[in-house]
Amino acid sequence: MKDTCNCFTENLERVKNHLTESGAIPEGSIDIDVRWQNQVFILSEGDFSPVNPKINFEFRVPKKGGGHARNLRKSDISIVATHCCYCGRKYNRDD
Ligand SMILES: [Zn+2]
Incomplete structure (x- = not known):
């Protein structure tokens, strides 16, 4: 299997x-910006997916008096x- 991939790019x-x-x-459009939703920018060099599934959660906290x-x-x-998720390559991470 490949050691690296550029699937997302x-x-x-x-x-x-x-x-x-x-x-x-349309032709002639300006300021075109196309990007992955929820893309993460990890500062350290590394082999990782730039987009990861997100889990939203919400709740109402209990109050002290009930x-x-x-x-x-x-x-x-x-x-x-x-x-x-595109080529199935395992990311090379230390952990
Ligand atoms: Zn890939």
Whole structure:
């Protein structure tokens, strides 16, 4: 199996070309920005997926005197992918 891959970069490039060639982004458009949703920017060099599945969660905390808070608390976490979802290559990570 390959040691590295550029699946995310290549697929993004392919989609960009498709969007302009198909006319989904009309000719002459400016400030075109095409990117992965939820892309993470990890500062350290490493072999990782730039996009990882996200889990949203929300809840109402219990109040001390009983009942629950009016406002929902919302947050999310991501679970880092172990393999490339396009080619199936395992990311080379130390952990
Ligand atoms: Zn790949």
